[in-house]
Amino acid sequence: MLYGNVGMNLYSRSRQGWPQRVVIFDHSEIGGLNLMENYAVRLTAKIESLTAQAREALAKVTIVRHFERGEHMLSPGEVCRGSYWIQRGIARKYYVNDDREVTTEFFFDDDLAISLQSYALQTAGTEYIQALTPLVVQFTPYPAFQELKIRHPELLELDLMMTEYYAMWLEERLFQFHTMDATERYAWLLNREPHVVQQIALTHIASYLGVSLETLSRIRARR
C-alpha cells in the first residue's frame, strides 16, 4: 500500500508508470502526484486527523471477519449490510450479465469494499463480492456507522470524501472505456496497477477490461 498503515484507508491505487500517452486525468499534477493520488493523500490525512473518540467508537463497532478463497461476502438478492475494509487479501466485485461475469472492481490491502447501491439504499443488490484469496476484513455494520456519523460529524465528512474518491475512480474508469480500445486499456492497467496483472487470473482481468479472454491473449502476445 502506498501511504503506510493508517487504519482505515480507501482505494490505495498507486502510480507505477506512465501509459503510452499522456492522458486527461494526469494533466493537473500537484507535488508529483496525479489527482487520484492527491485525493488519497487528503483521505489519509483526514483519517489520521480523526479524534481519538471517533477512532475508538469506530473500532468498537468494527469486527474482524475471515473469508475463504472463492467465498462470497455478498451475493445478488442480499443487502450490503456494512463495509468491508480489506486488512489482508484480494477480492473482486462483479455481476452477471447475459450469463457472463462482468468484473467491476478489485480490492487489495487497505481497500474498502461495498456495493454502493445496495449499501447506500440498504436494499437488495445485484452484485457479488468474492474473495480471490483467503481474506481478513474489518467489517463495519451500516446501522452502527450511520449512528456514529451523527455523533461524530468528522465521520460524515470522511464518508463524503470516500464517496467522492470512488466517483473520481469511476470517472477514470469511464474515461478508459469511453476513449481507449482494448489494447490501450490493458496497457493502462499494466502500467498503473501491475499488481493486478501479477496476482489475478486472466479470466477476471479480461472481464474487468471488457474484452474476451481470446482477445486479451492476443493483446498480450503482441507486447
Place this chain on the structure above:
Amino acid sequence: MLYGNVGMNLYSRSRQGWPQRVVIFDHSEIGGLNLMENYAVRLTAKIESLTAQAREALAKVTIVRHFERGEHMLSPGEVCRGSYWIQRGIARKYYVNDDREVTTEFFFDDDLAISLQSYALQTAGTEYIQALTPLVVQFTPYPAFQELKIRHPELLELDLMMTEYYAMWLEERLFQFHTMDATERYAWLLNREPHVVQQIALTHIASYLGVSLETLSRIRARR
C-alpha cells in the same frame, strides 16, 4: 422534470421506456421505480425536509447567472469554483482527448452541474461545461457552501447523498460501456432519455455514446 419543482434537485433522470432487454440496474424495483429514480425520490425528500434556516442560508449565498448559447461556464485550467444548478436550459460537460471532444454528461432543468475533481479539490481541472441553449443557473460558490455545511450538518448529508447519486449514475454509465455495443447504448438512451435525442445535436450524442458520427447515422438508419 420528474418530481416537480422543489428548488434544488439533482439528476432528474426519468424512465421513459424499456430497453431491448432487461438490464442489471433494473432488477431491484421498489414501488415501480428503478434504483436511480428511487434515490432521486429520497434526494427530493431530503431537500424538502431541509429546515427553513438551511434553505434561507443557501438562498442567501446563491446567485442567478445567465450564459449564452455556446458559452463556457468552465474551461480547462480553471477551478470549478462552485456548483451550477440549471434553472432553465441545457448544458453539457466534455473534455478534449486526442483532438476530439468527449462529451460526458448533459444537464437539463433541475440538474446540478459541476466538474467533480476540480470542484472537490478546488484545483484546476481539465473539463469544459458549455451552454447548449441560453441558460439560467443558480450558482453556489464552493467556499460559501463549505461554510454552510459546517453550520448546517443537514447540508453535509445532502452533499453526501448527491455524491452517492452521481456515483450510481457513473456506475450505470460504466455498465453501458462495459456490456453494450454501440447500438445497445443508443437504444438505452432513446428509451431512457428521449429528450436528449430530441434536443441535442447528433455530434454531441455520438461523442457521449463513444461512437463516430458516421456510426451513429448508420445505427439510426437501421431502426
Place this chain on the structure above:
DNA sequence: CACATCATTTGACATAAGTCAAATTCGGTC
C-alpha cells in the same frame, strides 16, 4: 511421476466500428 482438469493460447472466420471522402439535407441569413 503420471494423469486429469483448468487456464491460456492459437487458428479461422464473421461482424462491428472507424476512417476518409463525397453527397445530401437542414437551418439561418439576406
Place this chain on the structure above:
DNA sequence: GACCGAATTTGACTTATGTCAAATGATGTG
C-alpha cells in the same frame, strides 16, 4: 426564395474484436 455553411448521411474500405474450435501449458492430486 436563394444561397451558404453546417449537420447529417452514404459509400467504400480497413481494422479491431468476438466467436467457435482446437491445441498447448500449467496446476493440483494421487
